[in-house]
Amino acid sequence: MIQRKLILFLFCIISLGLKAQYVYHNAEEFPLYGKISDNTELHFERLDKSLKDKVSRPYLWFLSKNTAGLAVRFKTNSKNLAFKWEVVNNATMNHMAPTGIKGLDLYCFKEGKWKFVNCARPSDNHKSEAVLSAQKEVAVSEYMVYLPLYDGIKQLEIGVDSLAFIADPEIESPRRDKSIVWYGTSIAQGGCVSRPGMAHTNILSRWLDCEIFNLGFSGNGQLDYEIAEFFVQSDASLFVLDCMPNVWEQKVYENLENFYNIIRAKHPTTPILFVQNPWFSLMEFDEGSYNSLVTKDKALDEVYAKIKNKDPNVYYHNSKDFLGDDGEATVDGIHYTDLGFHRCAEAMYPMLKKILYNK
Amino acid sequence: MIQRKLILFLFCIISLGLKAQYVYHNAEEFPLYGKISDNTELHFERLDKSLKDKVSRPYLWFLSKNTAGLAVRFKTNSKNLAFKWEVVNNATMNHMAPTGIKGLDLYCFKEGKWKFVNCARPSDNHKSEAVLSAQKEVAVSEYMVYLPLYDGIKQLEIGVDSLAFIADPEIESPRRDKSIVWYGTSIAQGGCVSRPGMAHTNILSRWLDCEIFNLGFSGNGQLDYEIAEFFVQSDASLFVLDCMPNVWEQKVYENLENFYNIIRAKHPTTPILFVQNPWFSLMEFDEGSYNSLVTKDKALDEVYAKIKNKDPNVYYHNSKDFLGDDGEATVDGIHYTDLGFHRCAEAMYPMLKKILYNK
Numbered sequence: 208m209i210q211r212k213l214i215l216f217l218f219c220i221i222s223l224g225l226k227a228q229y230v231y232h233n234a235e236e237f238p239l240y241g242k243i244s245d246n247t248e249l250h251f252e253r254l255d256k257s258l259k260d261k262v263s264r265p266y267l268w269f270l271s272k273n274t275a276g277l278a279v280r281f282k283t284n285s286k287n288l289a290f291k292w293e294v295v296n297n298a299t300m301n302h303m304a305p306t307g308i309k310g311l312d313l314y315c316f317k318e319g320k321w322k323f324v325n326c327a328r329p330s331d332n333h334k335s336e337a338v339l340s341a342q343k344e345v346a347v348s349e350y351m352v353y354l355p356l357y358d359g360i361k362q363l364e365i366g367v368d369s370l371a372f373i374a375d376p377e378i379e380s381p382r383r384d385k386s387i388v389w390y391g392t393s394i395a396q397g398g399c400v401s402r403p404g405m406a407h408t409n410i411l412s413r414w415l416d417c418e419i420f421n422l423g424f425s426g427n428g429q430l431d432y433e434i435a436e437f438f439v440q441s442d443a444s445l446f447v448l449d450c451m452p453n454v455w456e457q458k459v460y461e462n463l464e465n466f467y468n469i470i471r472a473k474h475p476t477t478p479i480l481f482v483q484n485p486w487f488s489l490m491e492f493d494e495g496s497y498n499s500l501v502t503k504d505k506a507l508d509e510v511y512a513k514i515k516n517k518d519p520n521v522y523y524h525n526s527k528d529f530l531g532d533d534g535e536a537t538v539d540g541i542h543y544t545d546l547g548f549h550r551c552a553e554a555m556y557p558m559l560k561k562i563l564y565n566k
Numbered sequence: 567m568i569q570r571k572l573i574l575f576l577f578c579i580i581s582l583g584l585k586a587q588y589v590y591h592n593a594e595e596f597p598l599y600g601k602i603s604d605n606t607e608l609h610f611e612r613l614d615k616s617l618k619d620k621v622s623r624p625y626l627w628f629l630s631k632n633t634a635g636l637a638v639r640f641k642t643n644s645k646n647l648a649f650k651w652e653v654v655n656n657a658t659m660n661h662m663a664p665t666g667i668k669g670l671d672l673y674c675f676k677e678g679k680w681k682f683v684n685c686a687r688p689s690d691n692h693k694s695e696a697v698l699s700a701q702k703e704v705a706v707s708e709y710m711v712y713l714p715l716y717d718g719i720k721q722l723e724i725g726v727d728s729l730a731f732i733a734d735p736e737i738e739s740p741r742r743d744k745s746i747v748w749y750g751t752s753i754a755q756g757g758c759v760s761r762p763g764m765a766h767t768n769i770l771s772r773w774l775d776c777e778i779f780n781l782g783f784s785g786n787g788q789l790d791y792e793i794a795e796f797f798v799q800s801d802a803s804l805f806v807l808d809c810m811p812n813v814w815e816q817k818v819y820e821n822l823e824n825f826y827n828i829i830r831a832k833h834p835t836t837p838i839l840f841v842q843n844p845w846f847s848l849m850e851f852d853e854g855s856y857n858s859l860v861t862k863d864k865a866l867d868e869v870y871a872k873i874k875n876k877d878p879n880v881y882y883h884n885s886k887d888f889l890g891d892d893g894e895a896t897v898d899g900i901h902y903t904d905l906g907f908h909r910c911a912e913a914m915y916p917m918l919k920k921i922l923y924n925k
Contacts, residue, residue, distance in 0.1 A: 399663065
């Protein structure tokens with residue numbers, strides 16, 4: 208009996224100890240990257256709340272609450288970092304890992320580069336908690352935590368060791384004076400990476416050291432004018448139009464030039480990059496996909512040629528080399544895996560660097 | 567009323583039509599790759615049923631029913647391929663996509679190479695169905711379908727277009743006269759790829775054109791003697807011992823040489839490859855992982871040096887280059903993503919090719 212009481216006593220002490228170990232801070236206190244407007248319903252979301260009743264399809268509004276491309280920056284000397292987060296939908300997908308859908312992804316700035324630390328893995332429920340080892344020794348370090356790609360965040364708290372501090376970052380990286388608006392599809396939204404940091408917009412944000420506003424909307428990168436009217440608020444250095452998989456021949460003819468004109472009305476000379484439909488491996492085995500791609504690529508080429516004729520600040524990225532030549536870089540012949548996003552980032556990096564930094 | 571009857575009639579016709587579209591065949595009729603013993607409880611599993619009450623831990627037996635590395639081969643002229651499959655556990659993991667855990671992964675032999683066609687995505691339930699486009703035109707082709715990595719298969723049916731045939735393969739690829747037994751951990755079992763074909767044992771089986779017997783057991787590659795006693799039944803061309811993440815310093819000293827001796831007793835000169843613990847990116851941020859790895863690597867080096875001294879047919883693979891140098895190739899600092907497995911396959915391919923083919 209005495210032994211059982213002792214065990215219970217020790218259990219209480221340990222439980223209290225564990226609970227007291229981390230001091231939690233509301234992540235909304237720290238700088239958020241990847242968000243164009245501060246006028247949003249929740250803190251962590253992508254579209255201005257004035258768009259709620261204006262978007263072309265309700266699902267587009269639903270997707271705008273997915274936190275793809277958003278990241279919180281801070282510095283701390285905590286050896287461990289604890290996270291408590293509550294997601295909006297507790298979404299699941301059969302071809303994407305929960306870590307990518309609704310996990311958090313921690314990076315540390317070391318020796319002039321962003322390095323992957325670890326991923327905070329989600330539970331089966333809306334609420335999750337995770338503790339990550341963030342340093343081998345106590346030292347002040349700069350961190351960035353990427354938010355979920357295919358779910359939203361209602362609340363996020365960052366916990367540090369009880370004797371540690373957490374504060375705003377010292378270094379401005381990714382740079383905010385260079386930024387890209389990336390408009391696109393489920394792929395642009397990060398489908399289907401293993402963890403948020405491996406979406407190509409997040410990879411390229413690290414490699415190019417620039418903020419990227421991810422406006423990828425699964426199935427809904429349909430050249431909707433209200434989205435262009437929204438993102439032109441941003442003083443971006445480059446607009447990437449990467450939505451071909453979600454449009455069709457007629458849509459390209461009808462909407463693409465108007466969409467471009469909305470950007471040009473506000474940003475007369477800012478570079479705009481038109482991205483060809485990725486050369487999906489599926490097309491080698493599926494007649495319908497192949498035919499659809501060929502016709503809409505032709506439409507893109509025609510519209511682009513017409514625009515290029517009058518505008519020296521537009522660019523075109525051929526997609527043939529996005530995924531390598533072995534057909535292995537997707538999970539379903541369409542959506543990129545970490546291998547696919549890494550290859551795509553490598554393929555696009557030179558042109559993006561040239562446009563942003565002229566080198 | 568007449569209209570409703572007409573709709574019902576059309577619905578029945580369409581339903582019957584859809585059901586009649588594919589003719590299903592039991593996948594157990596076709597050659598299975600990656601299985602050492604035919605004496606198993608279910609057709610699709612990895613360990614001989616005589617081991618059921620002999621394995622060191624019940625969980626090891628549980629994992630032996632995961633179908634990692636198993637693949638069914640056939641040829642058909644069907645444009646579409648339909649799959650119906652029932653899994654054993656309907657497993658879920660928070661850092662691995664359901665497609666990798668319990669999906670099927672279809673490859674086609676084209677121009678002398680295995681090419682990824684598409685992945686059959688699992689449902690939320692034990693039973694799933696999927697239809698994949700397998701060819702743009704009707705043509706006889708050779709296929710391989712990889713089975714789930716982290717679940718078992720109770721039943722698998724392959725459906726072909728109603729006028730198509732399905733039969734045993736014509737080409738023997740992967741070659742059965744060259745084969746590898748790959749003993750290891752959760753990583754060897756394929757954690758955490760997006761789809762089965764991207765586990766490095768499956769990638770390397772395609773690249774090396776050889777059958778690979780996957781004996782990766784998540785958390786359970788603990789140098790258990792009964793597993794070596796089982797796999798020495800195989801007339802393999804190479805034994806790969808890739809279990810370091812699941813053992814610890816003392817275990818290496820106690821078990822590794824005995825484990826090696828069990829292989830040597832049956833296969834006096836067959837090459838044996840000892841694989842170093844992967845250099846996990848986690849170790850840069852986690853003191854405990856780093857220290858553990860350094861001590862057990864030292865133990866491996868000592869035991870290997872002793873064996874190498876008397877045995878010319880043993881090899882050692884340094885793991886420093888398995889995952890590249892950017893720290894990006896895992897989902898959790900440990901388990902490889904598609905990027906990690908692809909890099910690891912690239913790193914190991916030259917040595918494996920040299921051992922298997924002496925070139």
